[in-house]
Amino acid sequence: MIIINVLDNFQAALEAPRVLSLNSSKYFSGPYGEDIVFIANDWHTALLPCYLKSIYKSRGIYKNAKVAFCIHNIAYQGRHAFADFDLLNLPDEFRSSFDFIDGYTKPVKGRKINWMKAGILESDRVFTVSPHYAEELVSGEDRGVELDNIIRSTGITGIVNGMDNREWSPQTDRYIDVHYDATTVTEAKSLLKEALQAEVGLPVDRSIPLIGFIGRLEEQKGSDILVEAIVKFIDEDVQIIVLGTGKKIMEKQIEELEVTYPGKAIGVAKFNGPLAHKIIAGADFIVIPSRFEPCGLVQLHAMPYGTVPIVSSTGGLVDTVKEGYTGFHAGAFNVECETVDPDDVDKLATTVKRAIKTYGTQAMKEIIQNCMAQDFSWKGPAKLWEKALLSLEVAGNEPGIDGEEIAPLAKENVATP
CATH class of the missing domain: 3.40.50.2000 (Glycogen Phosphorylase B;)
Incomplete structure (x- = not known):
């Protein structure tokens, strides 16, 4: 030390x-x-x-x-x-x-x-x-x-974290070519998916469900669980893009996806902010297979874009993603990081299959609308923090003034919490 x-x-x-x-x-x-x-x-x-x-x-x-x-x-x-x-x-x-x-x-x-x-x-x-x-x-x-x-x-x-809804908004995102809202999401996401498929080298086909993963490549985030689960669902009509950096052995795992599953899976082991935004906008689903997740930001970023989370049932993922309403839950995973629990692999693969079966259905359209209607700005969490801190009863502390969020934009805000 x-x-x-x-x-x-x-x-x-x-x-x-x-x-x-x-x-x-x-x-x-x-x-x-x-x-x-x-x-x-x-x-x-x-x-x-x-x-x-x-x-x-x-x-x-x-x-x-x-x-x-x-x-x-x-x-x-x-x-x-x-x-x-x-x-x-x-x-x-x-x-x-x-x-x-x-x-x-x-x-x-x-x-x-x-x-x-x-x-x-x-x-x-x-x-x-x-x-x-x-x-x-x-x-x-x-x-x-x-x-x-x-x-x-x-x-x-x-208290659940908020997120910067100016940086992460389908209406203003500086990294995507098509901006959209809840009324234009279907056609916009199809166009953005095709652009994303072309950029990463996947077959361009808007009819294929596309899954994204964005995160640190380490045990907490469960990329090793995802890699072992892919073989169990990749025979479905589906594509997957995995983006992240971290432990070298895990980077190698995702870099081999393109060879193991040609035309179906791509792994990008690089820090790439613009690509993270494009995945959030162009993917149909975002998978978050964390062993534990105190809050998580990727699901907060994804839902306003109409990108549906597939998540493990832990931490803030439980608080922010509602089964069948704004996403799909695979259940809680084993927190032991030394090995991959086969039960977790099965749970994740089963949930992915369940999610992609809804692709193109009325149920999926309703989930997308529910996702886009969520408010994950800092306004709600800030009020809860204010109330909690005022309860400490420090002399002279008073409630703040309601107003717009005024924090400066980050130089680059990447969905890799």
Whole structure:
């Protein structure tokens, strides 16, 4: 474990509300002051509530400040050698919040420190990125990754993420040649599918159901499950495009799809933002076979385009995709990442077959319309976050002002969460 100026970095974050003069909003200017709520995201920021207490509150600074700790992915906790606690420059009274024992040998065997554990225990309230993921985190050791007991003791609130509906909109998408809405989706998607098929080298045929996959090539996202499932449904009248980068062995798996299933499957192991947009717009279905998925963004991006999700039943996929209404659920998958569970392969293949049977039917048309009617902007989640943070009762905090989303567009926003 290498810690370089870790205290300086956190002190900079803690000093910022007291000294930075903010003038980017017509509703507010000047420093925030000390009566604020810090939001700490994942294990990398878990020391913030510890330093807040040990350095500031102990000296009468930030007396009323609170910390909301948000878990985006419980799989990454910041487990380090127990001796490294001394490098954190924290009083000994915090040692028990970090103390952790697991059965793994990395980074060392036995007793460790766990940053995320400390962040959870030392914060005032704990959040995560979907209600169903919150339920999973307290359901047991496998999905809570050995912090389930800790989270049960503190409680946790799940709020589904929003997404940038200016970047991901079929009416304005800068990467597609045909823009459309719910009234023109059928013809537009057929044209976009043909363009996509031609671009990636698949036979051009608008009558063939086209499935897309976009994501990191690693165990969490289930690309290995998908690769093993393809053989079980590829004999159907269907095509599939897999886009992603990640572990080299998984990149090789998808690059071999074109050879194994010529004219039926294509794997692109490259970071390609424009192609991600074209898949979201041109595919009929988007498959998300995650072993676990705290929230997921790909399904949020896909549905406004009328692209129907085929998903495993985990985390935010449960909250955002409704079986038979806005997509198809394959059930929960085994979270064990060392091997591919044959039952998961069968469940995924069966669900893909079930989905493509609806292609071209009235039921499919209704699902597409239902998908496009969903609102996945940040407006709803922002209201829930506001309500939750106001419940911490920090002096002077008031509800915000309703308005349009004003965050600047990202330089490039790619559907690979």
